[in-house]
Amino acid sequence: MSLMQRISTFLRSPKGQQLVDRGRRELAKPDNQQKLKGLAARLSNRRR
Template identity: 60%
Template sequence: MASITQRIQAFLHSPRGRQLAEQGRRQLAKPENQQRIKGLLARLQGRGHRR
């Protein structure tokens, strides 16, 4: 049985995996999504310091 990392690698090299990776790259290039990610990271980092 293949390990999870081997299965992920195989998926990313499949046509569907390449298509989803490219779609993700296009979404990450959008400024509004970059702002959402920055806000999420700021919230998560802020919560970690309060404890």
């Protein structure tokens, strides 16, 4: 079984669904969105 297949199987499992839901809740928080935007800006500046 390839790595992608294992990840896909995990994400369809109940524990995987809990992890996905938790991630969505965390990403909905304004503080975390601001942190991600800052990280994306830093990463894009490195590429130049």
